[in-house]
Amino acid sequence: MFKTIQHTLASVALIKQIAVGLVIGILIAVCFPAAIPVVKIFGDLFVKALKGVAPVLVFFLVMNAMAQRKENGNGSMKPIIGLYVMATFFASLVGVCMSFLFPTTLHLQVAADTKLAPPSGIIQVLHNLILSVVDNPVNALLSANYIGILAWAIIIGIAMKNIASGTTKGWLDDIAKTITKVVTWVIHFAPLGIMGLVADSVGTAGVEALIGYVQLLAVLIGSYFLVALVMNPIIVFSRIHMNPYPLILTTIRESGVYAFFTRSSAANIPVNLALCKRLGLNPDIFTISIPLGATINMSGASITISVLALAAAHTLGIDVDLPTALLLCIVSTVGACGASGVAGGSLLLIPVACASFGISNDISMQVVGVGFIISVLEDACETALNSSTDVLFTATAEYAERRKAGTLQAEDMVPHDH
Template sequence: MFSRIQSTLSRVALIKQIAVGLIIGVLIAIFAPGAIPAVSILGDLFVKALKGIAPVLVFFLVMNAMAQRKENAEGSMKPIIVLYAVSTFCASLVGVGMSFLFPTSLVLQVAPETKLAPPSGIVQVLHNLILSVVDNPVAAIMNANYIGILAWAIIFGIAMKSCASGTTKTCLNDISEAITKVVTWVIHCAPFGIMGLVADSVGTAGIGALLGYVQLLAVLVASYFLVALVMNPAIVFSRIHMNPYPLVFSTLRESGVYAFFTRSSAANIPVNLSLCRRLGLNPDLFTISIPLGATINMAGASITISVLSLAAAHTLGIAIDLPTAFLLCIVSTIGACGTSGVAGGSLLLIPVACASFGIGNDISMQVVGVGFIISVLEDACETALNSSSDVLFTATAEFAERRKEGILRKEDLIPKHDED
């Protein structure tokens, strides 16, 4: 019986399962409020599992990325990497700006005895960051100190790159893949967890709790569209000095649409490689830049981290000044580059940004739960932006070189159809 249910669920897309879980949670809250205490346990288990695996996931993913980094990722790859970094940072600026224009409050469970220590300004934030960086690495993982986790993961990764043997690096890569697999199992429990979270939220605060999610989702999606249709074209135009929209629309149509439904930048790599080939790009570059972009080019993720973190701060009444918001953009950019390739991976980096505001792990993981509630559309749009911009900036870097040589034509911006 269990294997038959598992087989049936495996044939249904996770995004559909999450949508069903969300609807069932609302129905339980409205028509069967007596069942809310039992159903909410599923939400608590889901959040607890995320809290348990997230610190280990961040540590090993970042350490493995640093240890496996190849020397040939520089040189001719430098313009592409620069575009990846600039676009991700600018996207976080867009997310922060939209959050200031349209502040959103969330429904969070803050214990009465919880004492928040909001930073007084950028100096205190930097002081807290420095102290977090030098925390004991084991304690950082145990206490979910994500700033310390990131710092020690980078340090250990750099050390292993120069000292570890090939076998050790392979073992580290296998451990990272195993942890990612465990995260995938946890994510597949999302429909049940979301059902419990939604039932508890709606049952506690009424249907008005969902209105906050609607506004949050609107801010996120609007930010994605601004980046895809305004910011990215501006960056492309600054490099090729030609109308960027034929290339922008081509990447959104032929890469973004696929990524919207797969919700996985890694799964969209074959699509992007084919699109690069039809754009006539250099295979020696795009065969490296596309897989690399699926890992570090995360404009959508930086928006998600920025917007949800500021929503948490606004909910808790923490005032954020402009210097602190700028620091958040830097933290979001770095955190986005460490996002895992699983669906909803960017949500697990939200505690990194929340830690900058003095927001504890218990509260930040509730924000992660809110992110999963809206992930049916949010993660799809985020992945579409991330994956399509991999091709966009790979092509932009090469077209910029062609422009300097005087051989770039308007026709080059439109992908050719497969001859077969």
């Protein structure tokens, strides 16, 4: 009986199972609200398991990639980082343009949350990022500090490459493969997890609170979609000179859907690593670029920061000229790169952008409060954009190299099931 069920599930694509879980979650929230606390457990367990295994997975995969690295077997990370930064900046431009086209004002009666501690400026954001690099490796793993995890994994991996014996490298490779296998087990619980997350979100969404911020949500979500379906395809096409939409839609469907419900770029790292593998990308590169992207590739966050900061400026009647708007794009880009890879991480960077308009911390923290009110939809869409583009630009950089070599085929942009 159990083997029959297991075989049946194995024959159905995981994305279809997730769709079923999504529908069931909505039905439970609408028809059986008393059951929400029960099914919510599945969602909490799924996200907790992903967050728990992700730091260990990243640490061993990156360390193994550096230790096993061949001198000419690894491409440069520069094209990927360049795409990350460029896309984040252009996304902030989209957010600023949308804000000018559809100026939004806020009802700033939301009480500031005194427990929040936003950075005092861009210098502090950069300072915190630099300190994260030299964090204690054990503490980095415990606190999911991915910058620190990446730094130590790279350093230890390079040291092992030059010092460790073949047996030790083989042992490290076995550990990396074992943890990857554990991650695949966790991911196969996604349908139950999504069911619980959806039921909880629909049951506790607070639609009444959202009604007053429909225009703000429309500007934000419209910006996310413009970036995902217009700007990103243009960037990808400029690199690979082929129809970008098969790859765009694949990353949205197979990465963005997970991230939409988990609302955490960090929790989506295992999902993105698995998708990169199915796309046939170079593991020496994607095992580094994906966790790095979860930290610095934040197109959605840059949109959120710029749109909410401009909404505050419009509310207060502050005239924003073109040079100030460009400065806001730069501030939003740098701030987004410092945003945490967890739910709502970008909201705490809003006061940094507001400060460029001379808006006081008391008022900017009320804007943060507005951000939390609409975060049910806003943060989910933002994270879906952030996380799906980690795979998108990692693939784009590699496909661009294949195009130059004349080996890129259209079928390369379709994931292969193993």
